[in-house]
Each structure stands twice: as structure tokens, then as C-alpha cells.
Amino acid sequence: MSTLLTHIAISDGKIKRSSLEVLSHCKQLADQNGHTVEAVIVAPEASSFTDEVQKYGASKVYTVEDPIFKNHMNTPVLKALAKVMEQANPYVFAFASTEGTKDIMGALAANQQAAVLPDVSAFKFTDDGIQAKRPVMAAKIMANTEAKGDTILVSVRSGSYDLNESPTEAEVVNIDFSMDEGELKATLREIISASGDTIDLNEAEAIVAAGRGVKDEEGQKLISELAEILNAGIGASRALTEAGVYDPSLQIGQTGKVVSPQLYIAVGISGAIQHVAGMANSKVIVAVNKDADAPIFDVADYGIVGDLYKVLPPFIEEIKKIKG
Amino acid sequence: MVPDVNAPIQIKEGKLIQDADRMILNAYDASAVEEALVLKEKHGGEVEVVSVGAAKASETIRKALAMGADKATHITTSGDELFDSGSYARILAAFFSDKEFDILSLGKQSQDTDSGLTGSMVAELLNLPYTTNAVGLEIEDGKLIVKRQGDTGQEMIELPTPCAVTCSNDMNEPRIPNLKGIMASKRKPVEQIEIDDLSMDDSALEANTQVVSYEEKPAREAGKKFEGEADEIAREVAQLLDTEANVL
Numbered sequence: 028m029s030t031l032l033t034h035i036a037i038s039d040g041k042i043k044r045s046s047l048e049v050l051s052h053c054k055q056l057a058d059q060n061g062h063t064v065e066a067v068i069v070a071p072e073a074s075s076f077t078d079e080v081q082k083y084g085a086s087k088v089y090t091v092e093d094p095i096f097k098n099h100m101n102t103p104v105l106k107a108l109a110k111v112m113e114q115a116n117p118y119v120f121a122f123a124s125t126e127g128t129k130d131i132m133g134a135l136a137a138n139q140q141a142a143v144l145p146d147v148s149a150f151k152f153t154d155d156g157i158q159a160k161r162p163v164m165a166a167k168i169m170a171n172t173e174a175k176g177d178t179i180l181v182s183v184r185s186g187s188y189d190l191n192e193s194p195t196e197a198e199v200v201n202i203d204f205s206m207d208e209g210e211l212k213a214t215l216r217e218i219i220s221a222s223g224d225t226i227d228l229n230e231a232e233a234i235v236a237a238g239r240g241v242k243d244e245e246g247q248k249l250i251s252e253l254a255e256i257l258n259a260g261i262g263a264s265r266a267l268t269e270a271g272v273y274d275p276s277l278q279i280g281q282t283g284k285v286v287s288p289q290l291y292i293a294v295g296i297s298g299a300i301q302h303v304a305g306m307a308n309s310k311v312i313v314a315v316n317k318d319a320d321a322p323i324f325d326v327a328d329y330g331i332v333g334d335l336y337k338v339l340p341p342f343i344e345e346i347k348k349i350k351g
Numbered sequence: 352m353v354p355d356v357n358a359p360i361q362i363k364e365g366k367l368i369q370d371a372d373r374m375i376l377n378a379y380d381a382s383a384v385e386e387a388l389v390l391k392e393k394h395g396g397e398v399e400v401v402s403v404g405a406a407k408a409s410e411t412i413r414k415a416l417a418m419g420a421d422k423a424t425h426i427t428t429s430g431d432e433l434f435d436s437g438s439y440a441r442i443l444a445a446f447f448s449d450k451e452f453d454i455l456s457l458g459k460q461s462q463d464t465d466s467g468l469t470g471s472m473v474a475e476l477l478n479l480p481y482t483t484n485a486v487g488l489e490i491e492d493g494k495l496i497v498k499r500q501g502d503t504g505q506e507m508i509e510l511p512t513p514c515a516v517t518c519s520n521d522m523n524e525p526r527i528p529n530l531k532g533i534m535a536s537k538r539k540p541v542e543q544i545e546i547d548d549l550s551m552d553d554s555a556l557e558a559n560t561q562v563v564s565y566e567e568k569p570a571r572e573a574g575k576k577f578e579g580e581a582d583e584i585a586r587e588v589a590q591l592l593d594t595e596a597n598v599l
Contacts, residue, residue, distance in 0.1 A: 038502065064479065099501060101471075101482065119544055124568060126502040133468035135474035137440060142559035145466050162568065163464050165356040168367065170464075174560045202474045212480030213514075217508040219498070227503065231599070257599075268521070274394075275486060275500055281465065282520055290598040301457045307571055311596045315589065319578065328574035328596065337581035346525050347588035 029062045029118035032089075032111070037070040039118070044230050045123035047083055052150075052188040053121055060152050065089065065115055066197075069107045070096050077199050084193035089115060091202045096343035099127045102212045105134055107204055112139055113201065113330050117178065119157060121150075124182040124285075125229065130208055132182055142174035146183045146285075148308070148339020157181065165281055166304035184262035185229045185285030186308060219314055228277065231260035232317055233290040236279055236306070237272075238264040240316065240335055247272070249339040250294060262286065262306075280305035295335050298323025352404045352411040353377045353390075353463045365564030376411040379458025381418075383518040386488050387456045388419045388526070396453070397421045402544040403442050405430030409541065416536035417528030423541045435558035439585050440472030442556070445549040447477055452513055454495055459484050459517040470517035482508045486522045496576035 030339050036043040038069040050066060054268065055151035057064040066085035068076050091107040108131070112120065122128045124146045136143035139232040147159035148169075156175035163170045174181070228234060235254040241247060254261045263273035265280055279286055291309035295303060298314070298321055306312070307326055314327035317334050324330040329336050352400035353359075355373040362368065376384075387398045400415040402408050403426040412423045426442060428434070434442075447455065454475075467483070474481030486505065487498035495510045500519060510516070528536070546556065575591075577584035593599040 037576055057521065074514060092502075098506070098526040102480075107473075113512060116590075126484060126500065129467050130470065133436065133440070133471035134481070136437065136468065137475040143437070143468060145468055159564070161464075163565075164354075164360055164367075165462070165485050166358065167568060168354070168362065171564045171566065172564045174561045181523060185515070185535045212373055212485050212510070213482055216496070216509050218501075219505040219507060229502075265521075276503055278521070281462075291594075307568075311592070311598050312571075313592070321578070325573045326571045327576075330574065330576040331584055331588055332578040333581040333584060338585045341582045342585035342589050345586040346592075346599060349589060349593045 030115055031057050031062055031064045032115050032117035033064065033066045033085065034120065034121045034122040034125065034128070034208055035066050035068045035076065036109075036125055037068065037073075037076065038227060039043070041129060042076055042079055043123055043125070044190070045125070045192055046186040048181045048185065048241055049086060049121050049123050049191075050080070050083045050193040052183070053119070054193050055191065062118070065117070067108070067115070068112045069104060070106075072313075074199065074201065081197035082192050082194050083190075084195050085113075085197050086195055087198045087200060089200050091204045093204050093206070095206055098215055098218060100211070100213065101130050101134065102210065102214050105131055105138065106206060107209070108135055109138055110202055110204065114180070116324050120178065120180050121245065122180070122182040126183050128182050136180050137184060139180075140180035141180050142176035144172055144174050144179070146182055146188075147172075147188045148182055148184050150181050150183070162304070165300045166307060167300065173350075184285055184287070184308075189294060226258075227258035228260045228262055228279065228284050228286050229338070230287070231288050233257045233259035233289045234262045234279070234286060234309070235259045235292045236262035236264065236265055236296060237294050238296030238302075239266045241267065241272075246295070246335065249335070249343070252290065253294075253339060255344075256350060257290070257341060259290070259340050260288075261293070264302050289348065293323050293327070294339070297321045297324055298326065352402065352408040356395050362565050362567055365566070367565045374407050374411065376414050377458050378462050378520045378525075379460055379462065379518060381458075382522055383413045383456040383458050384418055384420060385525040386485075386518055387454070389523070390454070390490060399423065399452075401426065401446065402444070403439055404428055404468045411535050412541060414528060416541070417532040417538045418526055419532060420539075422539055425541055425543045427543055430461070431563055431584045432556070433558050434556065435560045436466050436468035437560075438556050438558050440469045440476060441551060442546060442549065443469070443473045444555050445551040445555070446477035447489045454512060455515040457515065458511055459519050467517070470515060474515040476522060478513070479513060479515045480510045481517075482510060483517040485516050485518050488516065488522070504509060539594065
């Protein structure tokens with residue numbers, strides 16, 4: 028019997044849904060293969076999240092609490108996770124794929140001499156390791172990739188698995204942690220543009236994404252209006268984040284965020300492969316573009332060929348009516 | 352050096368078939384080179400590029416030299432080895448372990464696999480302070496100030512040197528080598544070394560991950576396309592999102 032350890036990421040005082048998706052999947056795999064599933068929370072008030080975590084079937088929850096974890100910094104996080112791994116001795120350690128995860132995955136694998144499969148869209152056990160599906164070549168192709176070893180790290184794209192509650196009584200294990208200033212290899216000076224109350228794109232049920240076709244403030248206003256009635260997050264293509272129109276943290280695509288909401292509305296986005304790589308797993312895709320030959324229409328479930336300035340106002344009005 | 356993801360690809364019996372001539376400088380590595388050149392222009396110093404790869408990689412190395420790098424080391428492979436990110440990281444760590452440098456600037460991931468592991472692996476193996484996904488670099492008082500894109504905002508991270516940083520392609524537009532640069536690159540030194548020249552165990556080269564097969568991603572079917580009067584088609588799609596797609 029081996030241990031599947033799941034990392035529970037905390038953002039803005041909440042557990043990230045994508046972490047619970049991974050935990051749900053690990054619980055299912057553990058049940059099928061006779062393994063146990065455990066979880067780890069590294070956060071200033073980690074123990075306040077243990078109740079929610081045990082709803083998803085973790086039999087043991089490790090907590091590492093320290094004010095230093097308020098903002099992501101790789102040195103303390105690596106130290107904490109190495110300490111938990113020493114104690115939990117997991118066969119598989121699974122993460123939701125976030126920027127925070129990407130920042131430490133390679134270093135943790137090197138530190139623990141573990142095999143590592145980053146950013147997968149599915150994984151399962153084989154006889155002597157795990158096999159994962161990884162999107163490669165700008166997400167045009169799936170690579171079936173195997174990892175072998177005594178310890179395997181894996182990170183999973185958000186939206187890959189459904190949430191599945193499976194309540195248990197978890198044993199909570201608090202891990203002592205301290206860190207001297209001197210141990211901090213890198214220092215965080217400041218956070219420049221925390222997006223504050225905007226909706227986290229990795230967690231959003233709906234996303235309205237703006238592209239080059241959104242040319243001015245009037246266009247941005249339409250995007251905001253549409254996002255507001257749908258309670259959607261706002262995303263953008265690289266063209267608009269580079270131009271400084273939208274915050275870089277809103278960029279969707281191979282370079283930016285990979286998202287998979289229930290509803291993705293691409294407005295004025297042509298659909299370059301780098302953008303499509305970041306949103307092709309959305310459940311329902313709507314595209315608005317005046318160029319009928321734009322490649323975005325190849326992936327859209329509903330393609331509206333038209334000028335966004337003429338299409339969006341009645342579209343917004345109609346959705347308002349439906350939502351009543 | 353990566354295959355051009357924009358070039359046509361086929362899958363035959365689980366294997367990836369590509370036009371092998373279309374190998375390019377990884378866009379993220381190009382940004383890492385560009386940023387190193389900008390820092391050199393501002394603060395002086397020297398830019399050395401290091402690449403691990405088959406003979407073909409000499410072309411991408413030459414491109415980095417044509418952009419303005421001063422010299423290069425090409426750690427040669429046969430191209431047939433089944434290396435993974437860990438293998439490459441251990442090769443690079445072995446190479447850098449006895450070298451002096453201030454900043455190790457790497458691409459944040461490779462365009463073909465998007466793994467994004469090697470940079471932080473090398474940093475950990477060399478026990479260097481590091482940060483990833485940089486979108487801006489400055490040097491202040493001998494420290495590297497990195498603006499990095501985090502999950503919800505941008506973070507300013509201060510790193511003592513020597514350190515490692517992985518670069519996003521959002522930080523700059525890599526310069527296109529001009530004729531003068533291309534001519535000059537031909538006279539710049541490229542040292543070729545073999546993996547055997549590095550002091551590392553054979554076991555350190557072993558990959559513990561491996562691609563067993565490739566498959567086409569189930570293509571998303573293009574759905575319905577609506578053309579005509581903007582007002583009409585906008586309302587029609589809104590209705591369908593409610594009644595058919597059930598996502599409102």
C-alpha cells in the first residue's frame with residue numbers, strides 16, 4: 028500500500044478548486060488500487076482548511092503554518108514540501124498546475140530525486156509507475172508519457188477532473204516549520220499588480236476573452252459588461268496584454284494561462300495556435316469575429332461572424348433577458 | 352533547439368513524424384538570450400551561450416551568436432538518446448558546476464514539450480537562488496531584480512548573484528540578427544564538448560520519464576457558424592447557449 032499525497036493550494040483565503048479536482052482524482056485512484064490518499068496544506072492558516080479537505084477523502088492532512096507563506100516564495104515552499112515528503116514518503120505527489128507549482132516542480136524533483144510529469148491532463152497507475160497524457164506541440168498532440176521511480180511528482184491542468192466528495196475523518200498532522208531570514212535565498216520585494224477582486228481564470232466557470240478586434244475603450248466596456256452578467260472572468264490574447272490593455276496575468280494561451288471553463292467566449296480573437304492551446308479544452312466555445320475565415324471558428328461550437336461592436340450589444344441584452 | 356510547432360506534424364503508429372529540417376531556436380530561450388544581451392549593453396560583461404543537443408544545434412547556437420552573444424559551448428549529443436528534463440538538467444549542472452558566472456538565464460520552457468522543469472532543476476542541483484517565469488530583469492547594486500508573472504499578480508523578486516532565472520517570451524522581442532551580426536558570428540568561438548568530458552555518472556543521464564506514444568488530440572469539431580444580421584444572430588446564439596448548450 029502506497030501513499031498518494033495531494034497538494035492543496037490556497038489563494039485569496041480559499042482552497043483552489045483545481046486542487047480539489049486533483050484530490051478527487053487521487054481518492055478515486057487510491058480506492059481502485061488499494062492505496063491511501065493524503066493531503067498537504069502550506070499556508071499561514073493551514074489548519075482552517077482541513078475540514079474542507081477531508082470532505083474529499085484525504086485520510087491524513089499535513090499542515091505547515093507560517094506567516095511566510097502568505098505570498099508565494101520558492102525557498103520556504105520547497106523547504107516545507109521536502110519536510111512533508113520526508114514524513115509522508117509518498118509514492119505519488121500530485122499538484123494542481125499553477126504558476127506557484129511551476130515555480131517549484133523541477134527543483135522539488137531534483138531535490139527529492141523524483142520522477143516528474145508536469146502539466147498533465149490525465150494520469151493513472153501502471154504496473155511500475157504512472158502514465159500521463161501531456162499536451163505537446165502547442166497542445167496539438169497528446170504525448171502518453173510514463174514515469175518510473177520510488178517517488179513521482181505530477182501536476183494536473185485545471186478542469187481535468189470533476190469534483191467528487193467522499194467524506195472521511197482525517198488525521199491532522201501539523202509539521203513544525205521555521206525559517207531564518209538568512210535561509211531565504213530570494214526575497215520578495217513587492218507584489219505589483221495583484222488582480223484584487225477579479226476572478227481567477229483557472230477557477231472561472233465562464234470566461235470572456237478579448238483579442239485584437241477589441242480596439243478601444245468602448246470595446247473593453249462591452250467585454251466588461253458581458254463578463255459581468257455572466258459572472259465571468261476576463262481574459263485576453265497576447266496581443267492585448269502586450270499592448271498593455273489588459274493585465275499580463277489575464278493572458279490566455281501557451282505562454283499564459285491554460286483554462287478550461289464551462290463557457291469561453293472569444294471576442295475579436297483570430298485563434299492563433301498559441302491561443303487555442305490555452306483554451307481548447309473549454310466545454311462550450313463561442314467566437315465572435317468579423318473574419319469568417321478566422322481559425323477560431325474551427326474550434327468554436329457557436330461562431331458568430333460579425334462586427335463585435337454590433338454583435339455584443341444585442342447579445343448582452345438577450346442574455347440579460349434570459350437571466351431575467 | 353526545438354522543432355517548429357507551426358510546421359506540419361503527423362503521427363504514424365504512435366510516433367511523431369516531423370520535417371527534421373525545421374529546428375529552430377526555442378522562443379523562450381531566444382528571450383533569455385535577448386535579455387542577457389540587454390543586461391550586457393547596460394552593465395557590461397560577457398554573454399556566453401550553452402546548448403546541449405545534436406550536431407544540428409550548431410545552427411541555433413550560431414543564431415544566438417549572431418544576435419550578439421560573445422561565445423558558445425555546444426555540449427554534443429547523438430540526438431538518439433532518450434533524455435528527459437532531468438537528464439538535461441544534470442548535464443547542465445555538471446557543466447556549470449566548475450564555471451564562474453553571475454546570472455544563468457534560461458527559457459522558462461521548451462515550445463515543443465512545455466515541460467518547464469529544467470531551469471529550476473539546474474538551480475536546485477547547483478544550489479543557486481532562482482526564480483521562474485520572468486517578464487523583466489534589472490540589475491541593482493549587484494543584485495538581480497526579477498519581475499515575475501505569478502498566479503494573480505506580478506512579483507518583484509530580488510536575487511543575489513550568482514543566480515538562475517527562467518524567462519518568459521513576454522519580456523522582450525528577441526532581435527533579428529543583421530548581416531553584420533551574422534558575419535561576426537562566424538568568427539566567434541564555439542567550443543564543442545562531449546558529455547563524456549563532463550564528470551558525471553552514466554546513471555545521471557538516465558531518464559525516469561519517457562514518451563511511450565503520441566496520439567492526435569481528439570479534434571474539436573467546428574460547430575455552427577452564424578452569418579447575417581448582427582442583431583438576429585447575436586440573439587439566436589444567446590438563446591442557444593441557454594436552451595441547447597445549457598451554460599447560462
